[in-house]
Amino acid sequence: xxxSDAILRSLEAEGVEVAFGIPGGAILPTYDAFARGSTVRHVxxxxxxxxxxxxxxxxxxxxxxxxxxxxxxxxxxxxxxxIADAWMDSTPLVCITGQVRSxxxxxxxxxxxxxxxITLPIVKHSWLVQNVEELPHVIKAAFHVARTGRPGxxxxxxxxDVQETxxxxxxxxxxxxxxxxxxxxxxxxxxxxxxKAIAGAQKPILYVGGGAINANACAExxxxxxxxxxxxxxxLMAKGAFPDSHPLALGAPGMHGSKWANWALNxxxxxxxxxxxxxxxxxxxxxxxxxxxxxxxxxxxxxxIGKLRRADxxxxxxxxxxxxxxxxxxxxxxxxxxxxxxxxxRQVDEWRAxxxxxxxxxxxxxxxxxxxxxxxxxxxGRDDVIWTTGVGQHQMWAMQYLVCDQPRTFITSGGLGTxxxxxxxxxxxxxxxxxxxxxxxxxxxxxxxxxxxxxxxALEGLPITVVIINNxxxxxxxxxxEMFYDSRFSETHLTHQVxxxxxxxxxxxxxxxxxSSEDELESVxxxxxxxxxxxxxxxxxxxxxxxxxxxxxxAAATDVIEFTDLEESVEA
Amino acid sequence: MHTVSxxxxxxxxxxxxxxxxxxxxxxxxxxxxxxxxERPEVSRITLxxxxxxxxxxxxxxxxxxxxxxxxxxxxxxxxxxxxxxxxVKVNAPPSRRAELMALGEVFRARVADLGPDSIVFxxxxxxxxxxxxxxxVRPHGVKELARTGRIGLGRASAGRVARTQHVLS
Numbered sequence: 222x223x224x225s226d227a228i229l230r231s232l233e234a235e236g237v238e239v240a241f242g243i244p245g246g247a248i249l250p251t252y253d254a255f256a257r258g259s260t261v262r263h264v265x266x267x268x269x270x271x272x273x274x275x276x277x278x279x280x281x282x283x284x285x286x287x288x289x290x291x292x293x294x295x296x297x298x299x300x301x302x303x304i305a306d307a308w309m310d311s312t313p314l315v316c317i318t319g320q321v322r323s324x325x326x327x328x329x330x331x332x333x334x335x336x337x338x339i340t341l342p343i344v345k346h347s348w349l350v351q352n353v354e355e356l357p358h359v360i361k362a363a364f365h366v367a368r369t370g371r372p373g374x375x376x377x378x379x380x381x382d383v384q385e386t387x388x389x390x391x392x393x394x395x396x397x398x399x400x401x402x403x404x405x406x407x408x409x410x411x412x413x414x415x416x417k418a419i420a421g422a423q424k425p426i427l428y429v430g431g432g433a434i435n436a437n438a439c440a441e442x443x444x445x446x447x448x449x450x451x452x453x454x455x456x457l458m459a460k461g462a463f464p465d466s467h468p469l470a471l472g473a474p475g476m477h478g479s480k481w482a483n484w485a486l487n488x489x490x491x492x493x494x495x496x497x498x499x500x501x502x503x504x505x506x507x508x509x510x511x512x513x514x515x516x517x518x519x520x521x522x523x524x525x526i527g528k529l530r531r532a533d534x535x536x537x538x539x540x541x542x543x544x545x546x547x548x549x550x551x552x553x554x555x556x557x558x559x560x561x562x563x564x565x566x567r568q569v570d571e572w573r574a575x576x577x578x579x580x581x582x583x584x585x586x587x588x589x590x591x592x593x594x595x596x597x598x599x600x601x602g603r604d605d606v607i608w609t610t611g612v613g614q615h616q617m618w619a620m621q622y623l624v625c626d627q628p629r630t631f632i633t634s635g636g637l638g639t640x641x642x643x644x645x646x647x648x649x650x651x652x653x654x655x656x657x658x659x660x661x662x663x664x665x666x667x668x669x670x671x672x673x674x675x676x677x678x679a680l681e682g683l684p685i686t687v688v689i690i691n692n693x694x695x696x697x698x699x700x701x702x703e704m705f706y707d708s709r710f711s712e713t714h715l716t717h718q719v720x721x722x723x724x725x726x727x728x729x730x731x732x733x734x735x736x737s738s739e740d741e742l743e744s745v746x747x748x749x750x751x752x753x754x755x756x757x758x759x760x761x762x763x764x765x766x767x768x769x770x771x772x773x774x775x776a777a778a779t780d781v782i783e784f785t786d787l788e789e790s791v792e793a
Numbered sequence: 794m795h796t797v798s799x800x801x802x803x804x805x806x807x808x809x810x811x812x813x814x815x816x817x818x819x820x821x822x823x824x825x826x827x828x829x830x831e832r833p834e835v836s837r838i839t840l841x842x843x844x845x846x847x848x849x850x851x852x853x854x855x856x857x858x859x860x861x862x863x864x865x866x867x868x869x870x871x872x873x874x875x876x877x878x879x880x881v882k883v884n885a886p887p888s889r890r891a892e893l894m895a896l897g898e899v900f901r902a903r904v905a906d907l908g909p910d911s912i913v914f915x916x917x918x919x920x921x922x923x924x925x926x927x928x929x930v931r932p933h934g935v936k937e938l939a940r941t942g943r944i945g946l947g948r949a950s951a952g953r954v955a956r957t958q959h960v961l962s
Contacts, residue, residue: 337806338809341806341809342813345858346859366860370858398860399802400859400860400862454799464852523854523857523858524858527847527850528851602831703942
């Protein structure tokens with residue numbers, strides 16, 4: 222069998238259904254193998270970055286490993302951003318790149334780049350394959366490493382001549398990786414310690430991160446929260462890990478989290494971190510974060526324990542059995558009918574009532590929050606909706622106002638903050654769940670970074686709805702310039718003049734809509750959602766709207782600037 | 794300063810992956826030695842780094858996660874045998890030769906090569922001994938110097954600190 226065919230047989234053996242990619246010189250033999258037939262569906266992207274984000278969206282929506290394929294040189298470098306994104310957000314990804322012939326490696330050959338070198342700091346592992354006999358073992362190992370332990374991206378760089386070489390193909394049953402030993406078990410004593418601490422806490426809080434979704438531990442999380450009557454904050458990456466509409470759900474903490482979630486997290490006496498990593502966007506000033514709290518830290522990655530905040534009770538290992546055991550242990554410790562920390566829950570609910578999310582919806586200008594609230598209301602109660610976003614103000618509003626009751630229904634770029642993530646991630650999510658309605662809430666800046674993938678969406682039968690919160694600016698940067706740079710709006714004005722997004726959509730064979738007032742909001746969004754093909758809605762919003770609440774960079778998480786604070790200071 | 798000893802798979806890129814963890818955090822590797830072990834497929838990396846305890850702990854955990862890394866340990870002073878080899882080319886006009894050779898003898902440094910106006914000494918010992926020798930010959934004019942970087946192993950008599958200290962001091 223040829224190396225190229227062996228690559229596809231290996232992907233098939235791993236159960237890969239879809240791969241996203243673009244052919245080119247050094248990966249041509251493998252695309253020739255696609256022409257000979259494969260059960261792997263290939264989705265042709267328009268830019269390798271798009272292919273990478275599609276693979277990420279696929280992985281996040283399905284819980285499986287995403288696969289992206291590109292050629293050497295620029296193909297590989299265009300994958301760098303999705304790889305970095307997957308690294309930061311622990312998304313399992315196998316990237317396969319062609320490499321120049323082994324005889325040319327290291328000679329600055331045409332389209333040669335050191336792909337394993339360039340990606341070294343942002344992959345779990347990578348392989349340069351120069352011997353065809355190694356190929357099946359490497360692909361087997363690549364999938365194993367990507368999905369086990371803390372998930373993440375791997376790269377397999379395959380020389381062109383390897384793809385063209387005949388050999389006896391046999392896909393191995395086992396991986397031989399003596400140095401790869403992610404934690405498999407949870408320390409029962411540590412879990413017992415944790416249960417004791419929770420039972421004794423007056424003001425406990427669950428601080429849940431994306432790891433809970435990666436670990437498929439959301440049912441166990443719900444069990445635990447209900448067993449202890451513990452309020453839950455879910456980070457941006459964890460939206461949907463715990464039902465947003467559950468009475469114990471406090472939503473997101475952090476820079477643009479609600480005041481009640483931040484206060485609850487920071488005034489707690491016990492922080493139970495579950496697959497979360499004390500990111501600066503969540504903690505604010507680290508030394509002022511949850512100053513009175515003991516910390517229990519559950520994580521599959523030992524390197525996250527104590528990295529930023531010392532853990533009083535570290536529990537390393539897979540979250541699912543850990544949370545299951547913890548809930549069990551907790552039930553043993555408390556009396557049946559025990560209501561948990563009721564006074565604490567009342568306190569949190571008082572904060573929630575006193576400091577709700579607010580914006581001024583009066584006036585003629587369309588408010589971005591109103592667009593997102595309308596989208597939420599139009600899809601309320603449905604369990605077949607997946608949201609993706611770009612990065613910026615619209616992303617934070619989506620986090621604040623959308624309601625996600627299921628895991629894997631809110632797909633966003635958290636750690637890396639990759640503008641342009643939304644559209645391709647939505648296409649990937651649609652490939653993973655063809656029956657779902659996939660809606661990308663995007664910004665106008667973000668949209669323009671990857672909008673060429675509308676072609677992929679239209680031609681591959683992967684329809685999505687893109688709602689552009691179009692304020693004509695790089696809105697989040699503008700907000701910082703207004704608040705922290707004396708309103709010097711340096712190079713952030715994108716304008717409402719070009720492009721005409723509706724026309725752009727039509728040019729790509731999609732349906733285009735424009736709206737600029739509340740009157741037409743519901744009808745246009747409904748029409749776009751029901752048009753049966755890829756739709757782009759250009760929602761022309763208030764260019765000056767800012768996202769609140771906000772914790773300024775470097776401030777303590779309890780020093781939240783609210784919508785009202787600002788109005789008062791303006792009046793004063 | 795900490796000494797870290799790693800067992801890694803003997804493969805291309807293994808060293809780069811390890812050293813990158815230090816470089817990306819802005820730590821300089823002060824000394825580095827890589828070589829074979831009793832198993833042909835396994836290499837040992839011994840490195841020295843100047844960082845805080847907390848930083849070291851984070852680095853160790855990150856190294857442990859690398860697919861090519863089989864084992865990570867820190868060598869604590871007093872609980873490990875540490876050695877280094879140095880080659881020192883010293884100015885040695887005939888008038889100074891005898892004095893230098895006597896100095897070498899004190900440190901059990903071997904004369905590896907002898908030229909008309911210089912000597913190449915070879916010295917093996919605890920890195921601090923090697924440094925002392927270097928300091929002592931420096932006034933004579935060191936033309937060139939090469940050190941292997943320190944290597945180390947946990948003591949054969951691990952746990953019996955008092956005895957080993959006696960044996961080696």
